[in-house]
Amino acid sequence: MSNAPRNGDAVLEATNLTKIYGSGHTEVVAVRDATLSVARGEIVALLGPSGAGKSTLLTLIGLILPPNTGRIVIGGETVFENHLARVNVRRFRRRHLGFVFQKANLIPFLTAVENVRLAMEINDQPSRASKRRAMELLEYLGVGERADHLPSKLSGGEQQRVAVARALANQPNLILADEPTAALDSVRGRQVMELFRKVAHEQNAGVIVVTHDQRALDVFDRSLEMEDGRLNPKALPARA
Amino acid sequence: MNLASRDIRHNFGRFVLTTIGLGLLLMLVMGMGGIYRGLVQEATLMVDRIDTDLWVVQKDTRGPFAELSRIPANVEDRVRAVPGVLSSRAFVSTTIQRERNGQPLRITVQGLSWPEDRGQWLPIVAGRALGQAHYEMIADESLKLPIGAKVKLAKDTYAVVGLTRGMNSPSGDSMAFFTLRDSQAIQFDLSGEAVRLERSARYSRAKQIDLGRAQPHVIERGLGPSSAIPALGPPAISAVLVKVRPGFDPNQVQSIIAMWPDVSVYSTDGQRDLLVRGTVDRARRQLGLFGILLIIVSGIIMALILYTLTLDKLHDIAMLKLMGARNTVILGLIMQQAVLLGALAYIVAYIIGQWVFPWFPRRVVIIPDDLWMLAGIVAGISVLASVLGIAKALSVEPNEVLA
Numbered sequence: 001m002s003n004a005p006r007n008g009d010a011v012l013e014a015t016n017l018t019k020i021y022g023s024g025h026t027e028v029v030a031v032r033d034a035t036l037s038v039a040r041g042e043i044v045a046l047l048g049p050s051g052a053g054k055s056t057l058l059t060l061i062g063l064i065l066p067p068n069t070g071r072i073v074i075g076g077e078t079v080f081e082n083h084l085a086r087v088n089v090r091r092f093r094r095r096h097l098g099f100v101f102q103k104a105n106l107i108p109f110l111t112a113v114e115n116v117r118l119a120m121e122i123n124d125q126p127s128r129a130s131k132r133r134a135m136e137l138l139e140y141l142g143v144g145e146r147a148d149h150l151p152s153k154l155s156g157g158e159q160q161r162v163a164v165a166r167a168l169a170n171q172p173n174l175i176l177a178d179e180p181t182a183a184l185d186s187v188r189g190r191q192v193m194e195l196f197r198k199v200a201h202e203q204n205a206g207v208i209v210v211t212h213d214q215r216a217l218d219v220f221d222r223s224l225e226m227e228d229g230r231l232n233p234k235a236l237p238a239r240a
Numbered sequence: 241m242n243l244a245s246r247d248i249r250h251n252f253g254r255f256v257l258t259t260i261g262l263g264l265l266l267m268l269v270m271g272m273g274g275i276y277r278g279l280v281q282e283a284t285l286m287v288d289r290i291d292t293d294l295w296v297v298q299k300d301t302r303g304p305f306a307e308l309s310r311i312p313a314n315v316e317d318r319v320r321a322v323p324g325v326l327s328s329r330a331f332v333s334t335t336i337q338r339e340r341n342g343q344p345l346r347i348t349v350q351g352l353s354w355p356e357d358r359g360q361w362l363p364i365v366a367g368r369a370l371g372q373a374h375y376e377m378i379a380d381e382s383l384k385l386p387i388g389a390k391v392k393l394a395k396d397t398y399a400v401v402g403l404t405r406g407m408n409s410p411s412g413d414s415m416a417f418f419t420l421r422d423s424q425a426i427q428f429d430l431s432g433e434a435v436r437l438e439r440s441a442r443y444s445r446a447k448q449i450d451l452g453r454a455q456p457h458v459i460e461r462g463l464g465p466s467s468a469i470p471a472l473g474p475p476a477i478s479a480v481l482v483k484v485r486p487g488f489d490p491n492q493v494q495s496i497i498a499m500w501p502d503v504s505v506y507s508t509d510g511q512r513d514l515l516v517r518g519t520v521d522r523a524r525r526q527l528g529l530f531g532i533l534l535i536i537v538s539g540i541i542m543a544l545i546l547y548t549l550t551l552d553k554l555h556d557i558a559m560l561k562l563m564g565a566r567n568t569v570i571l572g573l574i575m576q577q578a579v580l581l582g583a584l585a586y587i588v589a590y591i592i593g594q595w596v597f598p599w600f601p602r603r604v605v606i607i608p609d610d611l612w613m614l615a616g617i618v619a620g621i622s623v624l625a626s627v628l629g630i631a632k633a634l635s636v637e638p639n640e641v642l643a
Binding site for chain 2: 055059062064065090091092093094095097099101105107108109110114117118119121122123127150166178
């Protein structure tokens with residue numbers, strides 16, 4: 001078993017990524033020489049204990065922090081080579097990446113549909129088209145009837161679905177989710193994981209999910225485990 | 241999608257209260273400027289309104305509005321004889337305080353040279369100008385004396401025949417206009433006992449000199465009324481107002497009168513300048529400085545408000561950055577709120593000010609130039625005040641979403 005996708009063209013190719021925080025005797029190696037690839041339509045679980053470096057790896061792949069060394073290629077385009085960005089990182093993020101976190105992080109003063117529209121309007125999508133697609137996405141994720149509600153009026157599961165819709169808004173190549181089910185009960189948690197699988201397969205996007213939730217591992221195509229900043233393949237249970 | 245308006249909609253109550261609070265503060269700034277203007281206008285009101293070219297006043301004094309000025313009444317006749325003078329009229333100004341219906345009644349008494357000057361140049365809003373030589377007055381409406389009201393001043397009772405609007409002295413007291421003789425009677429009123437004591441003193445002084453002892457009828461004169469004694473001068477006046485004949489140079493007439501050793505003479509502009517730079521100078525400078533301080537305080541408060549509003553949104557701003565939003569989106573969110581807050585607060589200030597300022601005891605004059613200037617200052621403050629919030633917002637890292 002390797003860190004490479006089983007089939008299909010790679011949407012992500014990260015090679016020898018290393019991230020070091022601090023320097024001298026305070027130096028911490030959060031990610032150590034990590035290499036992974038994710039194909040289109042593939043959903044990959046990133047497992048490991050707290051402090052293993054999962055979230056740091058996700059911030060590197062999500063272009064939120066630069067790696068110290070290594071190379072990141074997304075959708076065939078080299079984005080980072082060592083610590084140097086080869087593209088406008090912020091623009092690349094809004095066009096090619098989608099994020100979902102443990103907390104939905106919806107903008108509290110926007111309704112559900114406005115939160116989804118915002119991602120598209122930031123990406124220069126026309127207002128009318130973005131409204132139509134936002135409604136389609138909310139319908140697709142089963143929260144269409146809650147479109148005009150503010151986040152404070154939505155349940156945790158509904159908020160997470162809106163966050164997934166927002167992540168999908170610009171049809172990203174890669175969706176990164178950091179413990180998206182941690183705040184949900186097991187039933188809703190599984191529903192969200194199933195949703196990611198559905199999105200990966202139907203939207204043809206690569207999905208990486210950092211999770212501690214062992215109960216829903218069967219929804220993933222592949223899993224990787226991090227320990228002390230190192231990335232290793234891990235066998236998955238058979239899908240129910 | 242306009243994020244600023246969505247945020248305001250979400251926190252509408254807080255935004256409204258903040259706007260009203262800031263509006264009240266700006267109203268104070270607006271009012272301070274208005275009081276400043278009002279002070280200058282009140283100081284120069286009479287000089288601007290009264291139709292005259294030159295003011296002849298007591299030697300080395302600054303005129304009846306700036307300080308006490310007393311000149312003999314015959315200066316009026318002397319001035320009339322100067323080449324180029326069309327007319328001259330005596331003018332009396334004094335401030336008195338009496339009591340009416342248990343309330344203090346402060347009046348700046350202005351004496352008009354009857355019959356040439358009946359007060360027809362005054363801004364009379366009700367009633368008429370003076371119609372007889374005695375016992376009539378034109379009062380400013382701020383004295384709250386209705387037409388036909390009878391006011392006892394000195395030993396006589398005066399009927400209010402006309403009302404003016406906005407006629408206040410530099411000290412803010414309401415003006416009332418009488419004939420010159422009546423105003424002198426009010427100004428130089430003495431009680432019966434004071435008159436008797438003065439006659440007695442005159443009698444004693446006359447008895448002590450040779451003339452009194454040699455000519456007893458002089459002593460008898462001394463016991464009579466003051467007006468019957470030719471050796472005593474008539475009551476003094478405050479100033480003589482001079483109108484220059486058309487075609488003559490007022491400066492030339494002024495230079496002739498300026499040579500007289502017992503009086504000083506000012507042009508209308510000179511008199512106005514003296515009032516603005518002298519009488520109200522410190523007050524207007526103080527108001528000006530206070531206004532500047534208020535603007536600075538408003539700016540600081542607005543900056544703190546916008547900074548606090550930005551702090552509340554730091555997590556959302558980090559999320560926007562993570563989603564790839566351009567800085568202009570974030571800048572727009574803060575700046576638009578700042579400008580809207582400033583604009584609405586300005587409107588609140590104007591509306592409340594229009595309602596409140598007329599109730600101020602002193603005149604508040606809001607002119608369009610000042611309104612435009614304040615609008616510009618508020619716009620500047622809004623932009624500057626948002627800089628602090630913008631700097632904070634731009635320093636937020638997208639990974640703070642993960643915190």
